[in-house]
Structures are given as C-alpha cells and as structure tokens.
Amino acid sequence: MASIKQRNSGLVQRRTEAIRSAADKDRDSADEEDEARRGEEDDDDNDKGDSKETRLTLMEEVLLLGLKDREGYTSFWNDCISSGLRGCMLVELALRGRLQLEACGVRRKSLLSRKVICKSDAATGDVLLDEALKHIKETQPPETVQSWIELLSGETWNPLKLHYQLRNVRERLAKNLVEKGVLTTEKQNFLLFDMTTHPLTNSTIKQRLVKKVQESVLEKWVNDPHRMDKRVLSLILLAHSSDVLENAFAPLQDEQYDLGMKRVHTLLELEPEKESAKPNVNELMWAVVAAFTK
Numbered sequence: 001m002a003s004i005k006q007r008n009s010g011l012v013q014r015r016t017e018a019i020r021s022a023a024d025k026d027r028d029s030a031d032e033e034d035e036a037r038r039g040e041e042d043d044d045d046n047d048k049g050d051s052k053e054t055r056l057t058l059m060e061e062v063l064l065l066g067l068k069d070r071e072g073y074t075s076f077w078n079d080c081i082s083s084g085l086r087g088c089m090l091v092e093l094a095l096r097g098r099l100q101l102e103a104c105g106v107r108r109k110s111l112l113s114r115k116v117i118c119k120s121d122a123a124t125g126d127v128l129l130d131e132a133l134k135h136i137k138e139t140q141p142p143e144t145v146q147s148w149i150e151l152l153s154g155e156t157w158n159p160l161k162l163h164y165q166l167r168n169v170r171e172r173l174a175k176n177l178v179e180k181g182v183l184t185t186e187k188q189n190f191l192l193f194d195m196t197t198h199p200l201t202n203s204t205i206k207q208r209l210v211k212k213v214q215e216s217v218l219e220k221w222v223n224d225p226h227r228m229d230k231r232v233l234s235l236i237l238l239a240h241s242s243d244v245l246e247n248a249f250a251p252l253q254d255e256q257y258d259l260g261m262k263r264v265h266t267l268l269e270l271e272p273e274k275e276s277a278k279p280n281v282n283e284l285m286w287a288v289v290a291a292f293t294k
Helices: 002-052 058-066 081-095 127-138 145-153 159-164 169-179 203-217 230-241 245-249 254-268 272-276 283-293
Strands: 099-101 116-118 186-189 194-197
Touching: 058 081, 058 169, 058 203, 058 230, 058 245, 081 099, 081 127, 081 145, 081 169, 081 230, 081 283, 099 283, 116 127, 127 145, 127 169, 145 159, 145 283, 203 230, 203 245, 203 254, 230 245, 230 254, 230 283, 245 254, 272 283
Parallel strands: none
Antiparallel strands: 099 116, 186 194
16 A cells, blocks of 8 residues: 555656646746747837938938038039949948958958958848849859949949949939938939939938037047947948048038047048958958058
8 A cells, every 4th residue: 555655646746747847838938939029029119219210321321421402412523422332332231241251361361352252142121232232142253342342333344244333323322312301302404404403301310410420530439440330430431432521520610620530530540451350340341441542
C-alpha cells in the first residue's frame, strides 16, 4: 500500500510540474506577443511623429537650400549642384543600408579605388533612389563612387554607358517637394522661352532646414564630426559640394556668419581617409566627400 501511495504521489507531482511548465510557456508567449504589439505601437507612433514633420531626403534638402524662394529656380551660374545631387543619392542609399563600399583589404585600398556594392535591393519608396539602386545592383563589375557620380550625371565619353544618366533630376525633386506641400508650380516667361518654376509655398519647412544647418555649427556645435548626426554632417558637406551652403548662412549676423563658416571649414579640412578608418562611420559618405575634394 505504501509503495502504491508513493507511486501515485510521484505521478501527481510530475503532472503538477507539467502543468506549471505549460503555464510558464503560455505566459512567456503572451509576454512576447505583448512586446511585439508594443513594438508595433511604437512604430505607429514614430510614423505619426514623422508625418507631423515632413521628411525630406538629402537630395531634396540640398535642392531646397539652392532654390530661390520667390523665383523658384536655382542659380544659372551653379554648375556644381548636378553632381552634388548625385552624390546625395549615393549617401542617402548608404544611410538607408542599401549601399556600402567593398572591404578595403589587407593592402588598405583608398576610398576612391574601392567599388560600391549593393547591400540590399529593397525598394526605398523614392523613384530616383530606386532607379539609382537598380543601376548599381545590375552593373558588373562594380564601379567606384567617383565613376557613379559621373555616370549618374551623364558625364561620360562612353556611349554604351549613357543609359546610366538620371535625367531631369532637379525637376523631379522639385515635383516631390510640390507633392509634400513645400513648393508650388508656376510658369514664368523669360522673353525667349517659358520655364516651369517652383516657388516656395511652405516657408516653415525651409526655415526649419536652415535652422538645423545653422545650429549644427553654432549652438549645437560638438567639435567632433563623429559625435554629429550622420545625416546632418552629410547635409553640410554635400551642400558645400553643391555650392548651396552659403544660402543657409546668409541671414546670420556677421559674427555668427564668420564663426559658422570657420567651423564648416574645420569639417572640410578633415581627411576622408583618416576619418573613414574610425569606428562607427559611414565609409561611403566619406568616399563621396573625397570624390568632391580631390
């Protein structure tokens, strides 16, 4: 009788432990579902937050800095913005995790000799970016940053590579800004021809952009490029390469202007090869900077 009682108590104990373990598993799975649900809610909140502030790509920000508010077009004398916008595309794709540079190898290849590699071909939702990404993904052997800036700009003597050129980039970017409610579309007569222009209609967004650039080298200056926000650092360097950075500092008082430009020159004097070798950097961004400063 004693042995039967012991056997029964053992069965009850094992059954109790099984019930407890099953309950623990159910609790764990419920916790995981709650965490997943919380994550989805956070993403929704982030999306709502992003929708409150119009999000612009680097190309759109550089173009917006270069556009004359009332006239709605860039300076006729600016011959840098075309290649600058192509550089913006490469950096934007790199910041979004679509592109990267090939490994530097044992012999430490220079930034300008390393090829651009497609890291992910997932669509970005931006037609221009997706078009550039498609070209880069399908091109074998891969090309360097310098080559891609030239090819996307149409600056090549090779007729077999003319299809890489992205056409009407400024007009297409302006239309994106029209859709985002930043610009509007008008027709202007220039005696000999009519031209479509895109005057500023939402001054708040442009003021916010200009303030962001100004504060990054004034009130929020950190004196270390690696502590700066990567997107803001890219914007300053690429806006300078596109010859539109001056427009962001024009409204400043003389003292602030001098201080801001002095700090910008501090960034421009950095050596891309050394900076790209530091941890947690975007190598492709420094390669684009090297291409414009070589």
